Amino acid sequence: MACSASTCQSNCYRNEEHEDESSLPSPKSIANNGNHHGLCFKCKTNRPMSSSSGDGERFCGDCFRSNLFSKFRQAVTSNAMITPTDNVLVAFSGGASSRVALQFVHEMQQRAQKNFEASMDRSLPVFGVGVAFVDESAICSVPSCEVSQGFEEIRDIVSNLAPPTKELLIVPIESVCSSESNDGKDQLRKLLDAVTDATGKEDLQAHLRMLSLQKVASENGYNRLVLGSCTLRIACHVILATVKGKGYSLPADIQYVDARWNVPVVLPLRDCLAAELNMLCHLDGFKTTEVIRSPCTGINGLVSSFVKLLREENPSRESTIVRTAGKLTPFHFNRIPEINDSNVPLATRRRQKRHNLKPNESISSESFCSICNSPLSRSDLLSLGNVETCHTNSVVFSAECCSSCQFQILPKDPVLVENFRTLLPQTLLSQAKHSKADNLSLLRAQIQDCLLSDAQDDET
Incomplete structure (x- = not known):
């Protein structure tokens, strides 16, 4: 009577079992075979980049860049952030996030320009793009020579972009306090000196920075303000708002669109990791500059260090924080106001109507803080x-x-x-x-x- 593997007492099947187990592919080799033996996850041709930043381990350089731009374009189109008749102002700080935001907006404008030139009826206009930099040298101890050098670097970055040309606006932060009788510097210093808390002073400075951007956008005819806030920045804000007792107003600040301001603010890089943006600047040689960059202190500094530590342990944690906070109910102003202009293409108006929030999906608030403009409960x-x-x-x-x-x-x-x-x-x-x-x-x-x-x- 023939024996079986379950009843054999002479161990004659044991070697065959070990041979069968050794012939099975390991989980790592399965992953490599699914990835065509370590090739790019998308094109299946080139080797993936060797990095620990987001998709850098799965994609080659070209596919990595294409995937990152797709995230940006998906956010823009799905939320109707930019239409052909818009005039867009990109807030540029000199860092990697704002540099990528400027580059991607520029590429969208270039593509729209090519489509406009190729069309026969010229029915779709091309949106305009400007760049704004807030000069905070009046309240920061930075040598004037470094400030001048930083301004020149920013001018070079903007001027080196291919046509269409971009208008560069350098806005002194004291301009929000200026009048016909004074330039606003003394008033601004007195205002900040009146705040004794280090965290409060940084928060007030951030509010004044937004006011400066809103002012220059309104005065120069821009109707969209693009910020380069990435996932890391938004994750820090989520925790900061929680510990500062601003949980009610938190949903207002982390959406793709914030139209409570006179000029609506949009965040097209909301789903992009900071490591991915830094990697793209390195791959494509995008020049960045640090004109005025003071480290955060107080609660802001502690939370920033905490989130960066979480990211080092697990790069996906910043995305987890943002996705979790994204489940909060947004406000009614977290959408672009509906367009009734007949010059805007019907497809654009339909897309905006489809992706805009419904009244029962948002919180209505008409009252805002007199300082930070946060909605009041x-x-x-x-x-x-x-x-x-x-x-x-x-x-x-x-x-x-x-x-x-x-x-x-x-x-x-x-x-x-x-x-x-x-x-x-x-x-x-x-x-x-x-x-x-x-x-x-x-x-x-x-x-x-x-x-x-x-x-x-x-x-x-």
């Missing part, structure tokens, strides 16, 4: 309603700010708060005045059912 509005009867401007102004700005930016002394308010740029004060009117209207609408009419008042 209902509890913030109720607190504001409780102090509206107070005649002290400083108390009312503090109530019009979010809890984070109250704690980290505003002085604790009411007298100093009033002085701080007078140092704020006029754009912020006018915005606060408009927001206050909206707050009162919203509060009245919320308590309308509890109010007595004039007839009921006479009866009582």
Whole structure:
């Protein structure tokens, strides 16, 4: 009677079992065979790049670049960020993220230009592109020679781009405080000196930077503002907003589109890793520059170091943070306002309507912090309603700010708060005045059912 592998007592099958096991491919060899013996995952021809950055281990140089540009283009087209009639302003800081954003916007413009020249009816116009750099040398101790050299490098980067040419706007950050009587430098320094908290001072400086970009965009006819915020920057912001008590307004800052500003802000690199952007600059030889780069301190510095440590241990963690926060319900202004212009192609308007948020998929908010422009929660509005009867401007102004700005930016002394308010740029004060009117209207609408009419008042 023949024996089997399960009943054999003489171990005659044992060697055959070992031979069969040794002939099985290892998991690593299976991966290599699926990847055509270590070739590029996409083209199956070239060797992949040897790097630890995102897709660098799977793609060759050409496919890596093509995949990264596809992420950018998918974000732009899916969220209707740029239409043929737009005038786009790219915020350029000199770093790798803003450099890639500028390059990709430039390539989209080039392709649109070629399509325009090849078309017979010239029905699709080509969107315009400008570049803005915020000069913060007035509040940073940087030698003037280094600043001048940095400006020249930025001019070279922009001028070396192939046609169509780009307008370069260098905006002094003190311009938000300037008037006919002064250049704004002294007022800006006094404003920042009034903030004693290191984190609050950095946050205020970031708000002023955004105001500067909004101002130059509005004054020069731009209707889109492109920021080069990548996954790392957004992941840091997610944790920062959480620890600063700004969880309610967090969804507003991490979406592809933020139209609460006069000029809508778009983030086309939201899904791109910082390591990927650095790798692309290295591969294509994109020149970057650090004109004014001061390290973060306080809470901002701690969170930045923490997220970078997480990324070193596992490069996908920054993406995990952003994807998790992306599940939060966005606000109604996290979309491009619908276009009714007949000059805009019908396909563009349909795409925008298809990808825009539905009313039941968003949170409505018409009230914003007087300093950072963050949306205020209902509890913030109720607190504001409780102090509206107070005649002290400083108390009312503090109530019009979010809890984070109250704690980290505003002085604790009411007298100093009033002085701080007078140092704020006029754009912020006018915005606060408009927001206050909206707050009162919203509060009245919320308590309308509890109010007595004039007839009921006479009866009582």
